[in-house]
Amino acid sequence: MAERRQALTPEALQMMDTIARTGSFAAAARELGKVPSALTYSVRQLEDSLDVLLFDRSSRQAQLTAAGTELLHEGRRLLQEIDAVANRVRRVASGWETTLAISVEDILSMTTVFELVQAFCEVRDGCPENTRGGPATRLRLRHDVLAGTWEALVSGQVDLAIGIAGDHANPGGIEIRPLGEVEFVFVVAPHHPLARGEEPLSDAELVHQRAVAVADTAQRMAPVTVNLLPGQDVLTVSTMRTKLDALLRGLGCGFVPEPMARAHLEAGHLVARQTQRGGHTARLHYAWRAERGALGLGRALQWWLGQLESPTTRRALLERHAGPLD
Structure with missing residues (x-):
């Protein structure tokens, strides 16, 4: 068991990832700065330590076996976790997150x-950490x-979500504040058929x-549908x-x-109309x-x-929707 554990080094996992990504031992060797024979030897050592065959030698390409595919999948996950640990260690030292993901x-x-x-x-660029090459x-x-x-936040894809509705069930560990209405x-x-006639529509x-x-x-949560009628095109x-552009062209109607x-x-490019269902x-x-424990909130998120x-x-x-970038 100890021999297998020693064989699964970050370098070995990175080697597997490079071979699978480049599609051949020769291409992987060039990217890793090794000669093909040295790379082949490293793969055989890994196979011997794990007592499995990772690549199908009957194929001219670097074709993974089922065991090799599993090692590649888990290896990539482990490399991500190693990176995450390194990032968290850097954050403990500086207080600044390596990455801050925001959904708008x-x-x-x-x-x-x-x-x-x-x-x-x-x-950020003016922080003392950056003047000495620290984390940014x-x-x-x-x-x-x-x-x-909301899904991006609760699934962990982002750290901060701006502009969510307030009617979602909080799974815990998430702080919510009002943004506005x-x-x-x-x-x-103006040339649309609904631009004329009596109101409310x-x-x-x-x-x-x-x-x-x-x-x-949303990919996993139930998508929200607003103000659409059954049978309506x-x-x-x-x-x-894009919706606003389509409305300006008279391609449809909507809120x-x-x-x-x-x-x-x-400017008269659009006409507002009252409907029986009213506005909303x-x-x-x-x-x-809201992270707890020793780390707390990072300095970027706090900002x-x-x-x-x-x-x-x-x-x-x-x-503010009249600016040059909007």
Whole structure:
């Protein structure tokens, strides 16, 4: 058992990963800076220690056996865990996370988000740790829609989610704070059939018109569907900005955040219409994974939470949709 444990070194696992990724021993040897014979010898040593055959020698390619495939899968997982341990050790020393992942709901102002990113980078780059080559937090931003924003947080894909609805069941270990409210309005292009006629528009009228909807990005949770009627034709797009573009072209009708539509309504490019079902207001929140114990919250996450405590910042995230980056 001790011999097998000694054989499963990070170097051996990395070697397996490189061979599988490059597809041949020769290509892997070039990438690892070894001669092919030395790499072949290392693989045989690993096979002897584990008493298994990892590669099918009858194939000219580096074809994994079932045992080799399992070792590759588990080896990659172990390498990720080793990296995670190293990152956590660095964080204990500096307080700064190696990476901070943030999910931003699609309807929020990206102008404001990038202003926050710029401010964060200025703070981070000015930290004493960086002047001596210490850790610097890398940001990873992603867009999500509806339940997808919450799913990204609870599944551990992100550390901070901005713009989630407040009606999700909290599995524990997650802190939630209010972000604000966004009013949605029903809009169509001026040349759309629903732009004329009496108000409020009934469901009987709406069902015969194509709706434009943004797809929920949730993969495992039940996706959320909002304001769609049974039997109604639907054009599904990936972002609210794409939906707005489709509405401007008269490709359908639908509800959009009033701040996003405001400039188009004022310019006459869109027409707001009253419906019998009325408008609706989304109550949004921000949430984060509240780590406990010796590590606590990292300094990068603390900085972002500090910014979100500002009413001005929260209002800008909900309202500022006329900037050059939006």
